[in-house]
Amino acid sequence: MEEKALIQKAQSGDKQALAELVKKYEQTIYNFAFKICRDKNYAEHIMQETFYSMVKSLHQFDHNSKLSTWLYRIVANHCLMMARKAKSRSFVSFDDDDENLFEEKYAADWNSIPYKDTENKELKRILDMAIQNLSPDYRMVFLLRDVEGLSTEETAQVTELSIPAVKSRLHRARAFLRKEINEAFSR
């Protein structure tokens, strides 16, 4: 069934249609939540909160955006709320001068990085560590735009940022993550 018809059925109270929508998006939402918080328990919690919010407010969905964009926004809000509650964590901060992002103290051999081995534990550890040093709002922009493949406009819509702000966060996040991986593999 076409998604629009499925949503309309779910909006009119059809539980089977609602279950189909949940199944269609649960993998995407769980995976995305994990990529933001890098913790499977938190990811499950965020997935539950997201679909609970979806069920409660699906009647307000007006088909002006994609359902996936609408869900990403709910996930983003829950993640940012959780991050605000756990204030103790400190993140790298970027000032207007981001020159140090492009300073190279180390030179890793990128050909030796096992990036094709998706199960490499050391690589996963480094990727988790690097992204957790980014504040959640930078993390969100990088993940939505580069990893989930949303357009710049969709990313701006989900994060409620302007397009120039999305671009600025994206370029800093890319440079920062690349620098962290470079340093980790130079040690």
Add this chain to the structure above:
Amino acid sequence: MSKEKITCKEVMKHVCESLGENLNDEKCQEVRNHLDSCPHCKEYFKSVEITIECYRKYNVEVPEEAHGRLMKLLGLEE
């Protein structure tokens, strides 16, 4: 008047700003010309692409039990 040549740092910034976008604008053309002749910047470009690829490939699957708990919470068990 001669135009100053683009520097490696400017190229690196541009790579991070508009990776794979606006390939036809004037600045991008300049960046591409630089990349063709600078192995260091070419390596930098590749490393940014690898960084993104690493995060794209690192995925997790919803555990069966988590799926069950979700459907139960929503009152949608089969």
